[in-house]
Amino acid sequence: MKFQGVLPQDPLSHTLAADPTGMQKLKAAASKNPQAAARQAASQFEALLMNTMLKSMRSVRFDEEEPSNSLNTFQSLSDQQMVQSLCERGGLGLGDMIYRQLAKQSGFKPDASQMAALQSNGPALTAQPVGLRSLQAYQEAQAASAQAGVPASGSSREFVSGLLPHARQAAQQLGVAPECVVAHAALESGWGKRAIRNADGSDSHNLFGIKAGSDWHGKTTTIVTTEYSGGVPQKRQETFRSYGSYAEAFSDYAQLLKGSSRYRNVLNQGQNMYGFAQGLQSGGYATDPRYARKLVDVAASLAQQVARI
Structure with a gap:
């Protein structure tokens, strides 16, 4: 059985989540091309956030049977690899914002090609972003609370x-x-x-x-x-x-x-x-x-x- 469209096709991006040389490679890349390294670092930060979210979700169980240590290890590595692959394809869009912040702190202007690469990796979204919907819902709830006399x-x-x-x-x-x-x-x-x-x-x-x-x-x-x-x-x-x-x-x-x-x-x-x-x-x-x-x-x-x- 073939699984297509799951992992990125760029051979340079086929990095295992458990690869112990990842940080050394990123450090070496930073000395040669800081802007490209900043993009990779942004992707890694986004992966860390997504992996933390998945780990938190895994910790909540709704059955009586406790998973074995081997299953926990497999799920952890599988989740890390899935997150790594998702982030390399665009992730949740956090990589773009993190890259901008890294560029600002490092004193260089964000490279348009790097921004395009971050944005083009993920699928185009025609619906309103979830984050924006959540923000609007929060603001509406705050306004409704104030009108009802409830502490905001x-x-x-x-x-x-x-x-x-x-x-x-x-x-x-x-x-x-x-x-x-x-x-x-x-x-x-x-x-x-x-x-x-x-x-x-x-x-x-x-x-x-x-x-x-x-x-x-x-x-x-x-x-x-x-x-x-x-x-x-x-x-x-x-x-x-x-x-x-x-x-x-x-x-x-x-x-x-x-x-x-x-x-x-x-x-x-x-x-x-x-x-x-x-x-x-x-x-x-x-x-x-x-x-x-x-x-x-x-x-x-x-x-x-x-x-x-």
Whole structure:
């Protein structure tokens, strides 16, 4: 079987990711042609970023079986080689920006031919770049947050530090790490930006999206939310619990999970974020089929911040 169009056709670019002579070759090239070497260095930096991203993705698992050491080694080398090949064909477009920065720092003008080489390696994109879409989405979210009276991000660290004392108390009752509880609140509330509000506009403090069933006798609020039916998202009006404070909300959250047999697999998971997330999804906490994966992703970006507070 032949695999065509995967690796670059330039024989000089057929470099193994594990080649120990790569840095020596790059250093030698820099003394002869700094501009060409800068282009190669830019490609290597982009490869490093992409490889870090892949490594982070590999670290999150959704099955019980642990991979063998040999499989881990193979996957690591395979990922490095794939990243190397992708970057030599244009990568994500970061190489262009890195090359410009290296040229500026080194005191020479970016060579038009090197810029053309970086741009021509990758396929032409007719759609709007992902980075631009993400930036626009972020700016729109910031504007919407300001209009709604919600703090404009500030930082996720502020969200964590403000809720951590309550999260620690709830986590102790549930037998899980505080990161699990804070990550769950962050996912459900969009880091506090999608606050469930009462009819008068005040905060319901319901960070966990807990609905008000027939057994709830406290205050409630009704909003339009997204539910999944057969994997398809649908807009519905739902009634949610309303609390007088975050302390009350976290206490009720802990009691809900402890008091329902549906969530027995959530309890006593300790630092096992995967088990905590799977327990919530299997217990029917949310209708989103990707709920556990989303929760683990949020927790991965959160753990380091919690440790520093």
